[in-house]
Amino acid sequence: MPELRTFADVRTTPFPFVSAAKQYSTQPSLTIGGFFSSEKPASYITVLLQTGPLMTGWQLVKSLELKVELDSGAYLVSDAIVSMYGSCLTLPDAIKDYFTSLIEYFELVEGQISEEPANQALLEYLSQYIQRH
């Protein structure tokens, strides 16, 4: 599959993010949660990250809606729930960066529990979405 560089490419390629996502073998499947309007140029699309294995040792236990946008030639993937983001020149690598960030954030919060008990509630909140397996 050719690398997608602009949203014009996206418009002329059917379900590009599903195909692109399949290049990344260790992630849950993605489904299109939104698409471009013909009336108004879109600057981003949303995709649904479904539950399943995330990376080695981790799983997504609740679906997350991801926003995918092009930012100065790079893909920027983010969510509105955990407020995490990933960025890279290719979509599979941006998604991988997002996963890495999500896991690192979880580990960061986990490491803070001994310093501040209020982090336990945040960790439980995050555990609604990602868990070790």
Place this chain on the structure above:
Amino acid sequence: MATKTKDLKEKLRYKFRFSEDENRSSDHIWFKLQLPGIPVISTKVSHGAHEISAPLESLIAKQLGVERKYLLEMIACTKSKEDYEAWIRAHPRPPARYMR
């Protein structure tokens, strides 16, 4: 004018007293701020880019629990550490209603 990555890192470290969380990926830094009684505030900043784009500014601002405009004021020194802490205490992230 785009925010310089170096300026953001310096402001987080020296003005707002964020510390770096070690043992993470080599291509970015995690900054964290632990205030008493509230969950840790943290954000990820890339090592590579010299400047931060507007969409990225918005995402970093969100991780810090503020709007992009507020983040720019933090960098421009029109918001103090005390202003920021007061804002965070008044607007916890994530909102309490989402906590189990």
